[in-house]
Amino acid sequence: MLKWNDAITDIPGIKVGQAHDPDALTGVTVILCDDNTTGGVDQRGGAPGTRETDLLRPMHLVNHVNAVMLAGGSAFGLDAAGGVVRYLEEKGIGYNSGNGRVPIVPAAILYDLGIGKANVRPDAAMGYQACLNVSSSPPLQGNAGAGMGASLGKILGIKQAMKSGIGTASLDLGAGILVGAIVAVNPFGDVIDPDTGAILAGARSLSAGPFKIGEPGAFADTLSVLKSLVGRAIINFASHQNTIIGVVATNAKLTKEETNRLAVMAHNGIARTIRPAHSLFDGDTLFSLATNKKKTDPFIVSSFVAEVVSAAILNAVKNARTAGGLPSLSEWI
Secondary structure (H helix, E strand, O other): OOOOOOOHHHOOOEEEEEEEEOOOOEEEEEEEEOOOOEEEEEEOOOOOOEEOOHHHOOOOOOOEOOEEEEEOOHHHHHHHHHHHHHHHHHOOOOEEOOOOEEOOOOEEEOOOOOOOOOOOOOOHHHHHHHHHOOEOOOOOOEOOHHHOOOEEOOOOOHHHOEEOOEEEEEEEOOOOOEEEEEEEEEOOOEEEOOOOOOEEEOOEOEOOOOOOEOOOOOEOOHHHHHHOHHHHHHHHHOOOOOEEEEEEEEEEOOOHHHHHHHHHHHHHHHHHHEEOOOOOOOOOEEEEEEEEEEOOOHHHHHHHHHHHHHHHHHHHHHHOOOEOOEOOHHHHO
């Protein structure tokens, strides 16, 4: 009988490996999948950093992927995908090109250079190590993997931000159909409770210097700041150091078009929990994986995928711990 862990690894055939540098505050999360896993992607934010996303779209040759990599380090972090490719090549895993197998590893990065050590970024060695660490056990949440250096609420700069991280969740939809998500949460905006609309974690009020924004010990509220004269004055200097990246997975049998639609619907989970979502300053990118084990109506799976994304985002924030001079939710309230 399946032991339920409320994690993306509840999907049979999905494994997660993570590697990170707790001093530099950066890391890598690798999602490995079984053969014949269909991949998709939907990219919404205005500042993405990605690799191998075009091949996931309909009307392109390759239907199946071998892994997805999420990493910190901004554009430098894309180097870590090389280590994942090397690991898979050594295992004889990849697309049969006729002259050897070529591992298919789409990837996305987030910007975490604002805390920790900006000159230390995920590289091929860290990507390879993440693969060595893969397991079907529940992955670490909060300060781990691609979420090691994640932060949120940066309208007033990184000093008024809060620590975030990586989170995961899953749902049993009945009849053996499962859906899960893992998300590294590093947004420009605030994280809100989707049930109440209240800010759960976000930009903290500013009472020092020439400006006073919000009450001491409270949230500044990114949208309120943006409506103010101060907000309009500082928006051009606001942090461009953001992005939410993640993976949703299901054991349902889906075509490539349906898998891409799953990624589209998954972004609703970001819109429910991040305010503002999909901004010009975020590179929000969600990958989707279908392991093709169970036949079902794809509408059912896509109708619930936003729920697991929302839950994964909230878990990322709730499990984060203070680091890099930024308080976490659990240690600030």
